[in-house]
Amino acid sequence: MTPQDEQEIRRRQKSRAAIMGLLLGAFAILVYAISIAKMGDPW
């Protein structure tokens, strides 16, 4: 593996980690919102 390959893989890992972080954050908010919705008025 050349240094350039290494660099490219690090770049991909970094962008995937950033996206995963955003998705996990969004999921936490969603689960909170679902909990509130389920505890609230019976729709």
Add this chain to the structure above:
Amino acid sequence: MNSAAITNQAQGLTADWRDLLALTKPRVMTLVVFTGLCGLLVAPAPIHPVLGFTAILCIALGAGAAAALNMWWESDIDALMKRTRSRPIPAGRLDRQTALHFGVGLSFFSVLLMGVATNWFAAAILAVSILFYVFVYTIWLKRRTPQNIVIGGAAGAFPPLIGWAAVTGDVATLPLLLFALIFLWTPPHFWALSLFVRSDYAKAGVPMLPVVAGATATRIQILLYTLPMAAAAVAPWPLGLTGATYGIAAAMLSALFVALAVRVLLSGAAEPAEMKAEKRLFAYSILYLFALFGALVLDSRLAVL
């Protein structure tokens, strides 16, 4: 060295997130999300907006999971066709194992979230639709029978049923008719496409109807499926399940669909470049489904007023 140049050596290492996203066939997802949303909106009860959003999200994730598993299984034939050979796996940007894990993980996630947020009946239909698409359509039938996409169409017909079930916890005549409608819509829609990309399917050895039975038989089959499809589209109105707004829209939209299917039947075009009628039917079929479901939702909103 740019990112494309290392793809072959980088196989099995780290895939770019855009290639994982591409596995979910985001464009196909649009129609799935839309019909699922319509099923949810015409159900005879309100649903909390957050739970409704979650239900649609789960339908989208389930469809994405099924698409990823489809690409995992079909990477060998995708590599042979012009339309599909730039997909992440055949292009060498993603290894099959990653696609399999991604697809299975996303399947479980979507079904479990659906069950927790809405109800386990809707989650069960979602699970059945994913399993049906992957095992019955992709693995079992696609390479074996020219009726493959008829069966495959059933998988695509589930979303309105799931959307409805997410609200009510059961199914009724109207969502079942919507299921029948999409089920019968798929063959004319897809065969119109496969008429003008026939050479590609032949190359990959997929028994698409035009490949095994010829263009004339395909044109007849298109019309044969279009007629019951039109009947299923209009049926909710005489059955009293919708109002005249939907009924008239469905009758007019379906009449045009039948007219275009007749023109395809009468078209003797042999070369894809000459297949104007086929291309027009394919383009219209997508518009048709959007317009029909849009009219359905509009009709149900008007009934509440």
